[in-house]
Amino acid sequence: MVKKGKLATFFIIVAALLILIGTTSTWLLKDTKLGLDLKGGFEVLYEVQPLKEGDVIDNTAMSATLTAIENRVNVLGVSEPDIRIEGKDRIRVQLAGVKNQSEARQILSSTAELSFRDINDKLLLDGSDLKAKGAKVGYDPQTNEPLVELTMKSKEKFYEVTQQISKMQAPANRLVIWLDYAKGDTYEKEIQKENSKIVSDASVNQPINSDKAIISGGDIDAEYGKQLSSILNAGALPVKLDEIYSTSVSAAFGKDALDQTLFASMIGVAAVFLFMLLFYRVSGFVSIITLLFYIYLVMIFFNGINAVLTLPGIAALVLGVGMAVDANIITAERIKDELRSGKSVMSAFKAGNRRSFGTILDANLTTLISAGVLYYFGTSTVKGFAIMLMVSIAVTFVTNVFISRYLMQLLVSSRWFDKKKSWFGVKESEIREL
């Protein structure tokens, strides 16, 4: 007696799962965040060092540096920056999808310490005298040349300083604006250099009764002007940043890696599907349905915890398919065993399920231990691998244990397969009589 209702339920569920996957997977993929090794970008590990002798790198200095770097990253307009303090004196910055990597790295690590000096290098004003967000790009009203306009906190102080300079004999009456002045730098030497730290050395003929200083001419074009004012507004870095580890992937490389690995993944998954179908027939078909749902669910979970998909992460997803199917194989083999020993399809299914759960649990938990260790010790892309591995294992229990069991149960209890033991991959000749 075939129970058609159970069979109908089975096909309705399968159809519903397939429709769900088919209609929403494009949206799901669009939602997936790609790591820097797939869409290009860079990762830099900075060692934070004191700017001046005697400065201490403590927690306060580290968090000030972190804030300064965050402000600069905002200037770059990267959508998913990952900036974190590591250990006592390190900061790891990961930026995926940056267009101009060289420029971005420049902006991140330049100290941008502004100082106003006379030609004898005596410090008159520094970055702290600049009004908050006081730098902006403007255009010379006469020549229409781009310039950077600096607004000072105190009009009086600026008047005083310019008065002091204007009293000096020409051509010594210059207000020299430095970026990243370091001990030992002198005006005479620096002004000769091509890539000078001096951004302006305008002559001051009379005291300026205004809170505005102008940097113009020379290097200032529209782009550099914008960059300079952004850095100045983001604030100077209180420390020196040394790159001790860096890796950069160009967008083209990332795209190639993504395409190749997706193609490889499809081949691998298709091979597993084919294998399951040939070896386990009905159980194999059920495992294919659950594997499709497995991939879908892993991606939902993965996006849900805001994880970033990396190249090894894709590998983990694909390997996960190979591993998740273990649960099906362990159960399906158990069912075959029981069928061979002469049990009916129904009781073989029950015995197979009961005996395989412990094994599946043990086998997956040991992989979970490895993944956990890898997560703890790994950095960036390897961490992405570990996260994917852990998510895969969790989802395996949902799809390849519970859902596939439910689907199998529907099929078995429909009693349609009672006389069709070969549909489970068992040869009639292998079946022992009870």
Place this chain on the structure above:
Amino acid sequence: MNFNPTKFDYVKHRKVYFTITIALVLLSVLLLSFRGLNLGIDFTEGTRVEISSENKIQESEVRSVIEEAGIDAKEIDGIQFAQGGTLANVTFVGEFSQDQIAEMNKTIEAKYKKAPSISTVSPQVGREIARNAIYAVLLASLGIVIYVSFRFQPAYGIATVLALLHDALMIIAFFSLFQIEVNLYFIAAVLTIIGYSVNDTIVTFDRVRENLGRLEKGGKTASFDELCTVVNESIQQTIIRSINTVVTVIMTAAALYIFGSEAIRGFSLALLVGLFMGMYSSIFIAAQLWLVMKKRTLKQPKQAS
């Protein structure tokens, strides 16, 4: 000869497998101590520049581009080509400065239309990564021994961990033999194998425990011959399953190795080697080791219970 895996006597020839395995382990240790590993920049220091082009890249061309970018070509440690010569992987001994990286980027992009990928590692970071890798392998092994000992018995745990350390050593020795570059992903592969190759061993042990439980029902102690039969039958009953569970993972790893991106080729290869070695050790080593350990406890006089 017709080999039937479900009829084969796996216990009888255990001394042969042990001998082969001990020989392999000794060879691997020798290999590692004399030939060492081809450590990539991740574990030492240096810089790697990957250049990709539409056309085949010439070595002389690479050297001149690097000179053009302001780096002495003498600094080049090695150049490897892949993907039919359209991908060049250039390694340098030293660390690059931020400006050197920017210059290299600009020069190569101008020449090949595609920006390169550049990684640079300072010696300090390289040492840390190498140290962490060793810690990770040890910690994962320890965690698995504890878990298996807890779920089964210490004897199973010891046999499991010896088998998995064997698998890890074989991967490392394979990479030493062929001097394939070892990078960060390699560690991920070794750890995955450590976690995964236990699966098969556990499947077998599960069956051993089940069959042994049936035999020792009612407080009876199995004799050595009976233990041998239990192990043999357990392997015979689970062998197809052991092979099939690994075969599906091998399929996916092989697809990644053959068709996947160059960056994870070494990773996929390490996985493949580990999967095969894991299959071997769980069939021919782990349960037999357990048997030998169990035999020793049999010889000791039983305490009155």
